[in-house]
Amino acid sequence: MNLPVLILAGGASRRMGRDKAGIVLDGMTLAARAAERLSGIADPLLLSAGAKTLKIDGAIPLLDRIGGFQGPLAGIHAGLSWLSEQNHPASHLLSVAVDTPFFPDALAAKLAAGPPAADEIVLAASAGRQHPVFALWPCALKPALEAFLLKPDSRRVMDFIAAHPHRSVAFAQIETPLGPIDPFFNINTDEDLATAVRFAPHFSLL
Secondary structure, three states, X not given: OOEEEEEEOOOOOOOOOOOHHHOXXXXXXXXXXXXXXXXXXXXXXXXXXOOOOOOOOOOEEEOOOOOOOOOHHHHHHHHHHHHHHOOOOOOEEEEEEOOOOOOOOOHHHHHHOOOOXXXXXXXXXXXXXXXXXXXXXXXXXXXHHHHHHOOOOOOOHHHHHHOOOEEEEEOOOEEEOOEEEOOOOOOOOHHHHHHHHHHHHHHHHO
8 A cells, every 4th residue: 555644743842852753762763763664655755844854765854834833733734735736646645653653554554444535534543542643634625724724723633633524443552572552652751762762672573
C-alpha cells in the first residue's frame, strides 16, 4: 500500500524543553526513525515542521500555511494543501507524530481497510483512547479545515473531527521481552525518553 504520509514534527515541545524531532533514540533521531519506518509506504513522504526549518532525507518539508501556531491541524492543512496543488490522486493523507517511535507497522493498512469513504476521517485508538494525530485525513476536507483554523480559538483536533464523518480503529498493546507497551506511547519528558530507550532495542526482535 502506497499513500501520502505526513510526519508531524512542528510541536513546541514545551514539556521536553528541546525539539523532539532531533532526539536520538537507538542511534537515530526520532524524525529519521519515523521516515525510515514509513519509507516503504509513503508516496510521497511529507514533513510538517510548523514554522521551523527541519529536513529529513527523502521527505518534502512543509511550512504551515496558517500562522499563529495552530498545532497539528495546521500541519495537516499544509499537507492537504500541498497535495491539492500537486493534483495528487490520493483520497486521504496519513498523519504520524514524530514523538511516537513504536507506532504499529500495520498502521496504514488497518486504518485504510474498508476502505474509508471519501469524506471520512479514520483515527487510531488504543487502550480506550483515541490518537487523532495518527489518522487518515480526507483530501476533500481541506476547505473545511482551512475555514475551521481561521476561526478564533479553533485548534482542538477532536473538535474538528467531531464535526465530520469519522471512526476509530483499535490497536492492541505490543508485546516485548520487557512486557507490553502501548503502540502510541509518545515521548514528552526525559522520563518518557528513558522508557523509550529501554524498549527500543527490543523492537528489532518483534
